[in-house]
Amino acid sequence: MMFEGLIQYLAEGISLIISVETIFSLAVGVFAGVVGGAIPGITGTITMAILLPFTWTLSPSAAITMLLGIYCGGQYGGSIPAVLIGAPGTNSAAATVMDGFPLRNKGFANKGLLVSLLASVAGGMGSAVLLILLVLPLARFALSFGPPEYAALAIFGLTIIGSLSGKETLKGIMSGAFGLFLATIGVDAFTAQTRFTFGYLVLLDGVQLLPLMMGVFAVSQMFTQVISTTKGKVQDKIDINQAKITRNTLSRDELKTLTIPILIGIVVGTFIGVMPGAGASIACWVAYSEAKRFSKNKRMFGKGAIEGVAAPEAANNGVTGGALVPLLALGVPGSSSTAILVGAFMMHGLTPGPLLFRDNPALCYSIFIGLFVANLFLLLIGLGAIRISARVANLSENVLISCIFPLLFVGAFAFKGQIFSVGMMLLFGVVGFFMRRYKFMPAATVLGFILGFILESNMRRALILSQGSFSIFFTRPISAALIIVSILSFGFSVYREYKTKEEEAASEIQVNN
Amino acid sequence: MKRLHEDFFVGLFLIAIGTVIFVIGSTFNAPSVDPLGSSFYPKMIGGLIIGGGLLMVITSVIVSVRVGAVVIEHDPINFKLVSLFFMAVVYVAVLGKIGFVLANVSFMVGSLFIFGERNKKRLIVLPVGFTTFLVILFRFLLNVNLPTGSLWGM
Numbered sequence: 001m002m003f004e005g006l007i008q009y010l011a012e013g014i015s016l017i018i019s020v021e022t023i024f025s026l027a028v029g030v031f032a033g034v035v036g037g038a039i040p041g042i043t044g045t046i047t048m049a050i051l052l053p054f055t056w057t058l059s060p061s062a063a064i065t066m067l068l069g070i071y072c073g074g075q076y077g078g079s080i081p082a083v084l085i086g087a088p089g090t091n092s093a094a095a096t097v098m099d100g101f102p103l104r105n106k107g108f109a110n111k112g113l114l115v116s117l118l119a120s121v122a123g124g125m126g127s128a129v130l131l132i133l134l135v136l137p138l139a140r141f142a143l144s145f146g147p148p149e150y151a152a153l154a155i156f157g158l159t160i161i162g163s164l165s166g167k168e169t170l171k172g173i174m175s176g177a178f179g180l181f182l183a184t185i186g187v188d189a190f191t192a193q194t195r196f197t198f199g200y201l202v203l204l205d206g207v208q209l210l211p212l213m214m215g216v217f218a219v220s221q222m223f224t225q226v227i228s229t230t231k232g233k234v235q236d237k238i239d240i241n242q243a244k245i246t247r248n249t250l251s252r253d254e255l256k257t258l259t260i261p262i263l264i265g266i267v268v269g270t271f272i273g274v275m276p277g278a279g280a281s282i283a284c285w286v287a288y289s290e291a292k293r294f295s296k297n298k299r300m301f302g303k304g305a306i307e308g309v310a311a312p313e314a315a316n317n318g319v320t321g322g323a324l325v326p327l328l329a330l331g332v333p334g335s336s337s338t339a340i341l342v343g344a345f346m347m348h349g350l351t352p353g354p355l356l357f358r359d360n361p362a363l364c365y366s367i368f369i370g371l372f373v374a375n376l377f378l379l380l381i382g383l384g385a386i387r388i389s390a391r392v393a394n395l396s397e398n399v400l401i402s403c404i405f406p407l408l409f410v411g412a413f414a415f416k417g418q419i420f421s422v423g424m425m426l427l428f429g430v431v432g433f434f435m436r437r438y439k440f441m442p443a444a445t446v447l448g449f450i451l452g453f454i455l456e457s458n459m460r461r462a463l464i465l466s467q468g469s470f471s472i473f474f475t476r477p478i479s480a481a482l483i484i485v486s487i488l489s490f491g492f493s494v495y496r497e498y499k500t501k502e503e504e505a506a507s508e509i510q511v512n513n
Numbered sequence: 514m515k516r517l518h519e520d521f522f523v524g525l526f527l528i529a530i531g532t533v534i535f536v537i538g539s540t541f542n543a544p545s546v547d548p549l550g551s552s553f554y555p556k557m558i559g560g561l562i563i564g565g566g567l568l569m570v571i572t573s574v575i576v577s578v579r580v581g582a583v584v585i586e587h588d589p590i591n592f593k594l595v596s597l598f599f600m601a602v603v604y605v606a607v608l609g610k611i612g613f614v615l616a617n618v619s620f621m622v623g624s625l626f627i628f629g630e631r632n633k634k635r636l637i638v639l640p641v642g643f644t645t646f647l648v649i650l651f652r653f654l655l656n657v658n659l660p661t662g663s664l665w666g667m
Contacts, residue, residue, distance in 0.1 A: 054655070056655075057655045057656060057657070170565055170568060170569060170572075171569075173561075173565060174527060174562060174565045174566075174569075177558055177561045177562050177565065178562070180558050180561075181534055181555070181558045181559075181562070184538075184554060184555050184558065188541070188543070188551040190545055190546065190547055190551065191541075191543040191544065191545045191550065191551045192543065193541050193542075193543035193551040195538075195541055195551060195555060196534075196537060196555070223594060223597070223598070226591075226593055226594045226597055227588040227589070227590065227591060227594055228588060396628075398624075398625065398628030398629065398630065399625070399628075399630075399639070401597075401624070401628070402621050402624040402625050402628065402639070402640075403621075403639075403643055405597075405601065405620065405624065406617050406620060406621060406643065406644070406647060407647070409601075409604060409605075409608075409617070409620075410613065410617070410647050410651055410657075410659065413608075413613075413657075413659070413660070414651055414655065414657040417657070417658060419605060419608050419609050419660070422604075422605050422608065423605045426601050426602065426605060430598070437587055438519070438523050456554045459549070459554075460547040460549050460554075461547070463547055463548050463549055464546060464547045464548070467548070468548035
C-alpha cells in the first residue's frame with residue numbers, strides 16, 4: 001500500500017518542500033544548526049530545543065524540515081571548532097579533532113573544513129537514501145502491530161535508556177522512570193480519573209512536552225554553563241583568519257582518496273543511527289577506526305590525514321538518516337534529537353509511526369526529500385557560515401547565556417500563550433540541572449515521557465483484549481520477540497556497565513601500583 | 514568509612530519520591546473497563562523508583578565500606594547561578610503584570626550585570642536591541658501575542 005502511488009507521494013512531498021515557507025525554514029534551520037553546533041556546549045540538540053517553539057506557527061512539513069536542517073547543520077557545525085581549535089563543538093565531532101586539528105596546524109585548516117563539509121553532505125545524502133530503503137518496508141511491517149506489539153515496542157524503546165546511560169545504567173533507568181511518571185500526570189484517558197494534578201486545572205492536559213524538553217535540555221545546560229564559565233573553564237578563541245576560507249582546493253587524487261572513508265562513514269553512521277541510543281558520538285569513532293583499517297595511509301592517521309576527517313564527518317551526518325528509521329517506521333525516538341522531532345510532530349497534532357505513512361504519506365515523503373534538501377543547503381551554507389559561526393562561538397558565554405534565556409522564555413510562552421508554560425520550563429530546567437549534576441540522564445526522562453503514554457495505553461488495551469491475562473505479550477510472536485530483544489538489550493547495557501567499571505577499577509589499581 | 518557515597522542520599526531521595534508516587538497512585542480508584550485501572554501504572558512506576566532507590570542505597574553503602582569515602586567534586590553552586598535563577602523566577606512572576614518588553618529588558622540588564630558587564634552602553638544596547646528583535650520576530654512575524662502588562666491596563 002505504501003509503495004503504491006510512490007511517484008504520486010513523492011510529487012506531493014516535493015510540492016510541500018517547494019514553498020517559500022519550507023525553503024526559508026530549512027535554510028534558517030541549517031544555518032542555526034551550523035552556528036549552534038560550532039559553539040562548544042550548545043550542540044545541535046540544544047539548538048533544536050531552543051528553536052522548537054519557532055516551528056509552532058509553521059506548517060508541519062516546514063517545521064519538521066527546519067528541525068532536520070538544524071540536526072544536519074549541527075552535526076557539521078561541531079567540526080568547525082574541532083578543526084580550528086582542536087576542541088569539538090559536539091561529542092559527535094570528537095573523532096574529527098584527531099586529524100582535523102593536525103591539518104590546521106600544518107596550515108591546511110581550509111582543506112580540513114572543506115573535507116568535513118563534503119563528507120558531511122555526502123554522509124547526510126547517503127543516509128537519506130538508506131533511510132528510504134529501510135523505513136518503508138519496516139513501516140509496512142509495523143502496520144500489522146496491535147496493542148501488545150506497541151506495548152512491547154515501548155518497552156524496547158525504554159531499553160534505549162540503558163544505552164543512553166553510559167556508565168550509570170541504574171540512574172538512566174530512574175531518569176526514564178521519572179519520565180514515565182510525568183506522563184501519568186493529567187486525566188487518565190480510560191477512566192477520566194485525574195492523576196497527580198493537585199487541583200491545578202492547567203495540569204489536566206498533562207505535562208507539556210515542549211517546556212519539558214526546553215527545560216531539561218536547554219535551560220539545565222545554560223545553568224550548568226553558568227557554573228563552568230564562572231569556574232574559569234574558558235574555551236580557546238577561534239582565530240577568525242583561520243576561519244576565513246581562502247583556497248577551497250582539493251586535488252582529483254585527494255577527492256578519490258575520500259571515496260572509501262565517506263562510504264564507510266555513510267554505512268557505519270546509518271546503521272549505528274538506526275540502533276536506538278547509539279548515536280553519532282559512537283558512529284564517528286567506529287567510522288574513524290574502520291577508515292584507518294581500510295586505508296593505505298594508515299601511518300598518516302592522527303597526523304592530518306584527510307580520510308581521518310572524512311570518515312567521522314560522513315558518519316555523524318549519516319546518523320541523521322539512520323536515527324529517523326525507528327522514529328518514522330515505529331514511532332520510537334532513539335536519541336535526544338529525534339525525541340525533539342517527536343515534540344514537533346506532537347505540536348502539530350501528528351504521531352510519528354507507521355500510521356503516519358497511511359494517513360499522511362505526503363508529509364512522510366516531504367521528510368525524505370527535506371533531508372536531501374537540508375544537505376544541499378548545508379553544501380551551500382556550510383562554508384559561508386564558518387566565519388559567522390566562529391564569531392558567534394567567540395562571543396562571551398555570558399552574553400550568549402543572557403540572550404538564550406529570553407529566547408527560551410518567549411519560546412515557551414509562544415507555545416500556548418501561557419505564562420504557566422514558562423514556569424514549567426524553568427522548573428524542569430532546575431530538575432534537569434540537578435539531574436546532570438548527579439549523573440542522571442535528562443534525555444532518558446524525555447524518552448520515558450514520550451514512551452510512557454504509548455506503553456500504558458497499549459498495555460491496558462492489550463489486557464482488555466486478553467481479559468486480564470499478561471500471557472498475551474508472550475503468545476504473540478512479534479510482541480514476544482520484542483520483549484526478548486528488550487531483555488537482551490537491557491542485559492547488554494548492564495553487562496557493559498559492569499565491564500567498564502571493572503576495567504576502570506583494574507586500571508586504577510595499576511596506576512596505584 | 515569516614516563518609517557515605519553521595520549516591521546514598523540520592524537513593525534515599527528516590528525512595529521518598531517513589532513512596533509519594535506509590536501512595537498517591539494507590540488512591541486512584543475510578544471504575545475502569547480495563548483490568549489494571551488508573552492506579553496500577555503509577556504504582557508500578559512508584560515501585561520501580563523505590564526499588565531503584567533501595568538498590569542505590571545498598572550499593573553506595575557497599576562501595577563506602579569497601580573503597581572508603583568516594584568524594585565526587587561538583588562545581589559549586591555560586592552566586593551567579595542563584596541570582597540568575599531568582600531573576601528567572603521573578604521574570605515569570607512579573608511577566609503578566611509588567612509585560613514582555615520591560616520584563617525582558619530588566620532580565621537581560623540584570624543577567625549581564627551579574628555576569629560582570631559594566632559597560633553602560635553595552636548594558637543598554639544589547640538588552641534593548643535583542644528585545645526589539647524578539648518583539649519583531651514573535652509579535653509581527655510569528656503573530657504571537659506577547660504579554661503587554663496588566664499593570665498598564667493593556
